[in-house]
Amino acid sequence: MRFLPDAEHRELARTLDGLLASADTPGAARAWAAGDHAPGRALWSRLAETGVFALAVPEPYEGMGPLPVELAFSFVELGRHAVPGPVVETVAAAALLDRLGDAGAAAWLPRVAAGKAVLSLCAPEHGGPYALDADAADAVLVVDGDVLRLAEGAGPVQPSADPVRRLARPLGGTVLARGPEVARAAGHAAGVAALATAAQSLGLGLALLDRTVSYIRQRTQFGVAIGSFQAVKHRLADTLVALEFARPLLYGAALALAAGSDAAPREIAAAKVTAGEAAHAAARTALQLHGAVGYTAELDLSLWIRKARPLRDAWGTPAACRARVLAS
Amino acid sequence: MDLDHSPADDAFRAEARAWLAAHVPADPLPSLETGEGFAAHRAWERTLGAGGWSAVSWPRAYGGRDASLLQWLVFEEEYYAAGAPGRVGQNGISLLAPTLFAHGTEEQRARVLPAMASGETVWAQAWSEPESGSDLASLRSTAVRADGGWLLHGQKTWSSRAAFADRAFGLFRSEPGTPKPHQGLTYLMFPLDAEGVTVRPVGRLDGKPAFAELFLDGVFVPDEDVIGEPGQGWRVAMSTAGNERGLTLRSPGRFTAAADRLAALWREHGDPADTALRDRVADAVIGARAYRLHTWANASRIAEGGALGAESSLNKVFWSELDIALHETALDLLGPLGELADHADEAPAHGGWAEGYTFSLAGPIYAGTNEIQRDIIAERLLGLPKGRR
Numbered sequence: 001m002r003f004l005p006d007a008e009h010r011e012l013a014r015t016l017d018g019l020l021a022s023a024d025t026p027g028a029a030r031a032w033a034a035g036d037h038a039p040g041r042a043l044w045s046r047l048a049e050t051g052v053f054a055l056a057v058p059e060p061y062e063g064m065g066p067l068p069v070e071l072a073f074s075f076v077e078l079g080r081h082a083v084p085g086p087v088v089e090t091v092a093a094a095a096l097l098d099r100l101g102d103a104g105a106a107a108w109l110p111r112v113a114a115g116k117a118v119l120s121l122c123a124p125e126h127g128g129p130y131a132l133d134a135d136a137a138d139a140v141l142v143v144d145g146d147v148l149r150l151a152e153g154a155g156p157v158q159p160s161a162d163p164v165r166r167l168a169r170p171l172g173g174t175v176l177a178r179g180p181e182v183a184r185a186a187g188h189a190a191g192v193a194a195l196a197t198a199a200q201s202l203g204l205g206l207a208l209l210d211r212t213v214s215y216i217r218q219r220t221q222f223g224v225a226i227g228s229f230q231a232v233k234h235r236l237a238d239t240l241v242a243l244e245f246a247r248p249l250l251y252g253a254a255l256a257l258a259a260g261s262d263a264a265p266r267e268i269a270a271a272k273v274t275a276g277e278a279a280h281a282a283a284r285t286a287l288q289l290h291g292a293v294g295y296t297a298e299l300d301l302s303l304w305i306r307k308a309r310p311l312r313d314a315w316g317t318p319a320a321c322r323a324r325v326l327a328s
Numbered sequence: 329m330d331l332d333h334s335p336a337d338d339a340f341r342a343e344a345r346a347w348l349a350a351h352v353p354a355d356p357l358p359s360l361e362t363g364e365g366f367a368a369h370r371a372w373e374r375t376l377g378a379g380g381w382s383a384v385s386w387p388r389a390y391g392g393r394d395a396s397l398l399q400w401l402v403f404e405e406e407y408y409a410a411g412a413p414g415r416v417g418q419n420g421i422s423l424l425a426p427t428l429f430a431h432g433t434e435e436q437r438a439r440v441l442p443a444m445a446s447g448e449t450v451w452a453q454a455w456s457e458p459e460s461g462s463d464l465a466s467l468r469s470t471a472v473r474a475d476g477g478w479l480l481h482g483q484k485t486w487s488s489r490a491a492f493a494d495r496a497f498g499l500f501r502s503e504p505g506t507p508k509p510h511q512g513l514t515y516l517m518f519p520l521d522a523e524g525v526t527v528r529p530v531g532r533l534d535g536k537p538a539f540a541e542l543f544l545d546g547v548f549v550p551d552e553d554v555i556g557e558p559g560q561g562w563r564v565a566m567s568t569a570g571n572e573r574g575l576t577l578r579s580p581g582r583f584t585a586a587a588d589r590l591a592a593l594w595r596e597h598g599d600p601a602d603t604a605l606r607d608r609v610a611d612a613v614i615g616a617r618a619y620r621l622h623t624w625a626n627a628s629r630i631a632e633g634g635a636l637g638a639e640s641s642l643n644k645v646f647w648s649e650l651d652i653a654l655h656e657t658a659l660d661l662l663g664p665l666g667e668l669a670d671h672a673d674e675a676p677a678h679g680g681w682a683e684g685y686t687f688s689l690a691g692p693i694y695a696g697t698n699e700i701q702r703d704i705i706a707e708r709l710l711g712l713p714k715g716r717r
Contacts (some may be wrong), residue, residue, distance in 0.1 A: 001329060001330060001333060001334070001337075001628065002329065002623040002628050003329060003330070003331055003627075004329060004628045004629060004632075005626045006329050020647050030609060069329060103686060208421075209710075223713070227712035228713040228714065230699075230703070233703060233706030233707070233712050233715070234702040234706065236706055236710055236712070237701075237702035237703075237710070238704055239704035240648055240710060241705070245615075245619070245646055248337070248621030249614070249617065249621060251329065252621045257329065268611075270614040270617055270618075273419070273610075273614065322607045325610045325614055326606065326610050326613065
């Protein structure tokens with residue numbers, strides 16, 4: 001047993017972190033929220049060059065995957081930088097199409113791997129009734145029971161609590177596949193989505209903690225750094241505890257998924273609820289300890305704060321995840 | 329990155345499981361914190377020791393079986409899953425023994441460790457004093473030079489196991505007036521039945537004499553019972569605090585076994601419509617799983633020569649809060665029966681939850697309060713400035 005990141009995992013994370021840190025990711029997120037997808041799509045292409053999307057696509061379709069562990073490490077970095085767009089939905093849709101083969105894998109998966117196709121996915125039995133960023137996607141897949149459709153379009157954008165997340169109901173469409181294998185594949189895809197969302201949450205929470213610690217160390221009141229106050233310290237300590245114990249659940253779940261373990265759905269659910277709650281708590285801490293300036297939209301911190309709760313609930317609410325953990 | 333156990337570890341697990349199945353008493357022993365229970369638990373330590381299972385990670389020469397840290401974790405999982413008794417030797421095994429391995433002499437190890445492994449000598453800790461709790465370095469009990477050794481004076485308190493134990497270890501001020509309080513301390517071992525020692529048992533929150541006050545009035549300790557250099561006691565005591573000990577104080581097996589029992593209790597007694605309680609059961613199961621995986625990550629780091637240091641404070645905060653939440657959930661599941669003491673005639677057959685709950689309440693206090701742990705996390709892991717406590 002060696003339950004630690006391998007050198008390649010650390011290198012993958014470092015590469016993505018470096019790319020996203022120097023790419024004005026907050027600017028792309030703000031443009032995305034305003035309906036301007038160009039900077040976000042440019043960022044998407046650069047991410048694809050690092051191979052992130054290929055991790056979700058198997059070799060016959062010009063990918064390198066599926067590699068859930070590497071996907072988890074990557075999505076921690078996407079969350080750390082609050083990358084805009086349906087990144088989770090794209091890799092989940094890729095998992096779905098891969099399982100169903102004839103339904104469109106050959107048409108879409110090579111383009112996903114290359115970063116040329118942005119996909120959205122709506123599966124009301126596993127998530128909400130909306131497709132994320134349908135207006136930016138090249139295809140919107142919809143799973144209803146045992147029917148897979150390619151939507152014709154989407155309804156008007158329903159603003160989310162996180163303005164960077166643009167939700168819409170998918171409309172109409174043509175049937176791509178039908179049968180029990182569709183429902184099974186959707187269950188698998190939802191697991192991939194939950195794992196990737198958990199990873200995003202962990203990264204988001206770590207970034208919120210980092211930014212808050214930096215602020216707390218330089219902000220002075222009463223003549224001293226407010227980071228010297230025990231009430232402040234203990235809140236940040238609890239934030240770190242919660243995030244650090246979500247981390248091994250995430251990687252354990254990714255290993256279970258990679259191994260095709262029967263326990264994978266339970267382990268993914270455990271990771272999802274724990275990372276989601278930890279990031280949400282980190283957002284509350286970040287806001288409280290920044291004080292009034294944290295309550296402003298101008299500060300980029302708002303991009304992270306506002307994403308925490310929607311990610312906590314996407315692809316498995318806390319209650320749904322907890323129920324799944326106890327399901328035998 | 330993997331979670332695969334080696335064939336050797338699997339064989340180790342199978343051997344431990346078979347031995348425990350054959351030896352763990354069918355009925356629970358009387359409470360460890362009573363005279364009768366203490367004797368029964370000491371006898372169990374003897375059985376464990378005879379099988380070579382009381383300190384698996386020690387070298388064979390001292391009564392261990394040269395097990396790796398990972399194998400120790402495996403053993404602990406099997407131990408608690410088997411419902412085996414609490415460990416009366418824990419103080420010595422998890423606190424004193426690592427210090428002897430790091431700072432003791434070969435003579436001390438040969439003299440102390442085998443008797444510890446066999447349960448022949450049960451150790452109590454003597455750290456806290458009436459005026460020195462979290463601020464341990466302010467301690468005032470003294471060790472004064474005497475011919476061939478030292479004379480101890482002062483008062484120690486909250487000394488776990490001291491009501492019934494044979495010997496104790498702790499820190500004493502051997503050089504008065506040092507510039508800093510943690511200087512001039514010496515780490516000593518001493519007998520609890522020696523002349524000059526008065527042991528006054530103190531009833532715990534659960535009414536049991538689980539710890540004691542020690543009054544020391546000129547207790548002679550020979551030089552051979554000083555660990556490390558005189559005056560270097562603080563460094564000796566703290567050097568092993570963060571590393572393996574931070575991991576071995578409470579192994580995940582204890583919590584995964586309790587979480588499994590809680591989940592079984594939920595399936596048997598839980599109201600499926602009570603989703604609030606169901607969520608808490610799930611959180612306990614998830615928390616135990618998280619602690620187990622987190623510990624494996626730490627064990628992997630240590631196996632590669634890494635160290636834990638201040639990160640062990642994350643563990644302390646996490647397991648102590650998990651333990652309380654887990655037991656509170658169990659009591660809530662039991663409803664009106666949750667109030668019953670474990671020895672009540674009508675106590676639930678699953679037993680142990682009431683005592684476990686009371687014990688869990690001590691978790692955020694002992695081994696460094698959680699307030700101190702959070703200070704350590706904030707200052708050493710997050711880099712926040714030191715402030716007044």
